[in-house]
Amino acid sequence: MALAVGCRARPGKARDNKTGSWRVFKPSFDHEKCTQCGTCKTICPEGCISEDTDGKFIPDYQYCKGCGLCAEECPGEAITMKQEEK
Amino acid sequence: MVNKDLELFDCGHRACGGCGAALAARLVLKGAGTNTIVVSATGCMEVFSTPYPETAWKVPWIHSLFENASAVASGVVASLQKQGRTEKVIVMGGDGATFDIGMLCISGAFERGHDLTYICYDNEAYMNTGIQRSGATPYDASTTTSPAGSCSFGNKRPKKDMPQILAAHGAPYVATASIAYPMDLMQKVEKAINTPGPCYVQLHAPCCTGWGFEGEQTVAIAKLAIETGLWVNYEMIDGKVTKVKKVVRKPVEEYLKTQKRFRHLFKPKRQDAEIAAIQAIADKNAEKYGIDIKLKKE
Ligand code: SF4
Ligand code: SF4
Numbered sequence: 500m501a502l503a504v505g506c507r508a509r510p511g512k513a514r515d516n517k518t519g520s521w522r523v524f525k526p527s528f529d530h531e532k533c534t535q536c537g538t539c540k541t542i543c544p545e546g547c548i549s550e551d552t553d554g555k556f557i558p559d560y561q562y563c564k565g566c567g568l569c570a571e572e573c574p575g576e577a578i579t580m581k582q583e584e585k
Numbered sequence: 586m587v588n589k590d591l592e593l594f595d596c597g598h599r600a601c602g603g604c605g606a607a608l609a610a611r612l613v614l615k616g617a618g619t620n621t622i623v624v625s626a627t628g629c630m631e632v633f634s635t636p637y638p639e640t641a642w643k644v645p646w647i648h649s650l651f652e653n654a655s656a657v658a659s660g661v662v663a664s665l666q667k668q669g670r671t672e673k674v675i676v677m678g679g680d681g682a683t684f685d686i687g688m689l690c691i692s693g694a695f696e697r698g699h700d701l702t703y704i705c706y707d708n709e710a711y712m713n714t715g716i717q718r719s720g721a722t723p724y725d726a727s728t729t730t731s732p733a734g735s736c737s738f739g740n741k742r743p744k745k746d747m748p749q750i751l752a753a754h755g756a757p758y759v760a761t762a763s764i765a766y767p768m769d770l771m772q773k774v775e776k777a778i779n780t781p782g783p784c785y786v787q788l789h790a791p792c793c794t795g796w797g798f799e800g801e802q803t804v805a806i807a808k809l810a811i812e813t814g815l816w817v818n819y820e821m822i823d824g825k826v827t828k829v830k831k832v833v834r835k836p837v838e839e840y841l842k843t844q845k846r847f848r849h850l851f852k853p854k855r856q857d858a859e860i861a862a863i864q865a866i867a868d869k870n871a872e873k874y875g876i877d878i879k880l881k882k883e
Contacts, residue, residue, distance in 0.1 A: 511643045513595050518596070518599070542767065544603060547596050567603070
């Protein structure tokens with residue numbers, strides 16, 4: 500008899516949980532100021548920042564918690580946190 | 586090879602905004618790569634990454650108990666070897682699981698010499714259960730089980746030197762790293778998993794909730810720990826320190842002032858003797874590891 504041990508979940512199933520709803524402040528990216536250093540993408544604890552097809556860095560607002568780390572660490576001051584209207 | 590673009594720790598996990606441990610998990614997997622199996626001990630990271638039926642992990646991952654992660658990993662390694670498989674096995678434990686609760690099983694796994702890498706994300710207390718002190722909590726930090734007040738300045742004991750303990754087990758590779766230096770962290774993880782035998786990497790991962798600061802400051806505070814000498818990034822090969830991150834040191838105050846867990850050292854009254862005692866810890870670290878960059882006198 501096959502015995503199922505413990506609980507199982509599909510890899511990356513956490514994506515079902517849209518943590519963007521936690522956000523109070525929203526990072527807004529100024530692509531003119533961005534030097535494309537990639538710091539924001541490396542240090543976002545959510546791993547939700549990526550480059551679009553034009554090489555612009557953008558967060559996935561479905562998951563961005565608005566922690567502000569990217570804005571704080573961006574060497575070009577290209578990211579500003581703004582209170583989100585909901 | 587370290588692949589910065591590889592995302593194996595997915596969005597949707599329930600860590601606090603700005604969580605140092607969540608960043609650590611992402612960076613560790615970028616260093617380790619897809620051919621990895623992770624065994625987690627109980628702790629914050631295990632809880633926020635896998636509330637059933639969700640999981641943020643995109644590599645095979647298993648959790649059993651708080652104390653036995655290294656024992657589970659030993660079994661996984663033995664089974665993989667028997668099957669002739671090549672996956673690398675990583676244990677992920679917080680400082681509570683590493684410095685205190687898992688000590689027995691860690692010592693056993695290192696003594697038996699299994700080919701695994703133990704990674705401790707060190708946020709310097711039991712955060713998941715409500716900020717109780719652990720063997721990794723620094724001197725004078727206020728926690729719920731070492732509260733600062735009229736009779737106490739917080740945690741009375743210095744941090745346990747876990748890297749030295751595991752180096753003394755004969756670990757071929759032991760390193761410390763910090764989320765403030767992502768490239769260095771990823772490279773150390775890569776080196777550890779590619780070194781045969783039991784290796785240990787200890788990661789400084791500030792906790793905004795437990796230490797009392799805003800989530801946007803996580804990386805800045807981790808950097809200050811290094812710049813003040815209260816955390817030292819180094820590498821040990823066969824028990825000998827071979828590489829150290831050098832700094833132009835800042836006074837420890839600059840680090841302490843940023844966090845509520847040390848607030849009692851400044852308010853209601855500045856505690857000069859206690860601050861001096863913490864400065865002495867940093868001075869001792871600086872001397873032991875030779876981290877000071879000497880600036881030329883004008
Ligand atoms: S950190 Fe700032 S400059 Fe660097 S890629 Fe991100 S937005 Fe651009
Ligand atoms: S605010 Fe925080 S969660 Fe949002 S993109 Fe920036 S670092 Fe990531």
